[in-house]
Amino acid sequence: MELTIERIDYIKKQKQAEEASLKKKFDYYKGKHAIESREKEPDLSNHKIVVNHCKRIVDINAGALFNQPVQYQADDGIDIEPILNEFNKQTIERLDLENGKKVGIYGKSYEYIYVKDVDGETNVISVPLNPKTSFIKYDKTIEQNKEYGVFSSHDDEDGSEEWTIIDVDEINIYLVEKTGGIIKDEERSTQNLFGRIPMIEYYNNEEQQGDFEQAIPLNDALNMLQSDRVNDKEQLVVAILALYAATVDDEDMESVKKDRVLMPPEGARASI
Template sequence: MAIKINREMAGDLNNPSSELLNHCINQHQSDFWRLEKLSDYYDGKQDILKRTKDSAAAPNNKVVVNHAKYVTDMNVGFMVGNPVAYTSSDDIQSILDAYTKVDIVSHDTELEKDLSVFGIGYELIYMNQEPQTGKVFADIKCIDPRGIFLVTDDTIDTNPLFAVHYQPVYNLQGAVDYYLVKYYNDNRVLTYRADSIGFGNYKLIKALPHYFKAVPVIEYRNNEERQGDFEQAISLIDAYNLLQSDRLNDKEAFVDAILVILGFDLRDGDGQRLAKERLLINTNAPGESSVSYLTKTMDESSVAILRDSLLEDIHKVTYVPNMNDKNFSGNVSGEAMKYKLFGLLQLMSVKERYMIKGLRQRLILFANYLEIGNKNVDIDGIKIKLKPNLPINTTDIVNQIVQAHQAGILPLKVLLSWLPDIDNVDEVLEQLQEEKEDAIKMNQKTLGVQAEDSHSNLEEDEEESNDSGKVQEKE
């Protein structure tokens, strides 16, 4: 998360001190293990895998049902499964072209995954060079939150001061040789080499300017608390894994139950004979005798109720529905699906506000870069829209548009905005107008050809009549 510091205490931002860098890195490192745990849970490295038992002979199954990955993948697909749409009444094609060049759709997917897992995401905008042509362009990459942070001032505006990206450099033996530290402020990039992180000195390797006119690192928040989408459900995920693992342990213990024999004398070889012939003969005097297994009673119905309760709580806390539930059958309409996904839609409305704030900062940085090439873009009028990736019944929407348009209730521009795949309504209206004009010209051309044919036929008929009259006169 962003680290706040007093502007006067920060000193010269073009030449940061080792004390400043160490202080900020130590602040960032204090949250490292939380981020590490969230990453492990998404990867399936969950606490159940660390469970041990006192007896080595006791069953110790470790089942991981990765609800963390399910929650994140569902949120990512729901949020950015449809690409983010940018529309404006002004010409913004230069920014859209720059976004296309860096494959911004894939980048947004990666960014949303970081937001869903860590509750926070960082992207770095930097100058890159094409290997074939050597042409320089603005590129963008997501940076793991465990190795980068943003520093702001302590005012209510939290203005960005600088950002730091640090990463270890390993030798051929797999040990850390040194750390590479990159410092970004609003006009330059400083690269340092350090033997350690959080204490010690930093050796300046190079200093380069950048032309984004602001700190080229953007911090995105998943919510106000900067929490991941499954973070509050970790205890429920652990309980579910434990329950499923113990169910297997009980089954395994049931299969390997202890055989209890009462009232029998077993001699040498009787054990092998029992295993082979499945028969015991009582050689003692008549009396009570029995053979049974020592097991504990298993109430599967109670276990199933507990499992379903935990599963329901996981989906309730994360707002992500269970898509395998019978309520999500194949014949559910798109409108009915929205009501079933109401919780997820509310979650998206919160995530969307925080994401759009970062996307606007991204537009500012790209616009500042484009100004270098005299491509001025007015970003104030750009509208950013995130569309939930939901099954949509387009036929119903089109029918509603046609009925409303015929009734004259709403303008066509408003009605066309109902269609989910239309990003720029004005462009669609222009295309419709062009098609109408082309159709009119085609009709006029067709009518003109018919008129000429009709006129030529009349002339031919007149000539034929004149010729016949002359023939009659000669006769």
């Protein structure tokens, strides 16, 4: 399948619709929460404590689910031993764990399977893809069959992008220049030997929500609560005790520091 400017624009438009959501989920997993952008007056305490339950939820779920390698089975009469051998060569359990974490963070994950010659031997390799730069186009039928899959990477140095587009027949690789030019890499492009599109899109649930997504407001509230507790304590420590109609000597001040009690004379008052 050919990669055109129109197709690139279509794919980027589809990805832009979810870009903010995916970025927010990843930020919360990494510990970059809303509390970090809170501002206060310069003379007020403004601690920004992050209690990152988002990461904890994903890591515990992924660890519990993939604590043991996934067991693959097939119906009687179907030999999957060659597939299992390929999985064992690449320690597929690491890929399963990474996919599990990505699904827990983003609500979905992508996997790409390709053929590679290693030391004269043909191997089938599976790799996880970045959900931010991967896309699968489905047709309009009730079966929602895959039309094509695509993933890309960006070169920060020269601003170019490499796009891989896969359909049932071909796997084509293109260099998209910063100026907008599209150059097909004829040497690396090849026929699709699988007979189907070797990209898999995993969903965490029907809504494509991450494990912690529904709990983000709760985590924000907890961050604010913990931060304000420290702020209040710090502001109390530096508070000034004002006495009206009373005087204190060094002995009285030591008593206040030690016992936290002050007995002012009748008619006097104190405030902080």
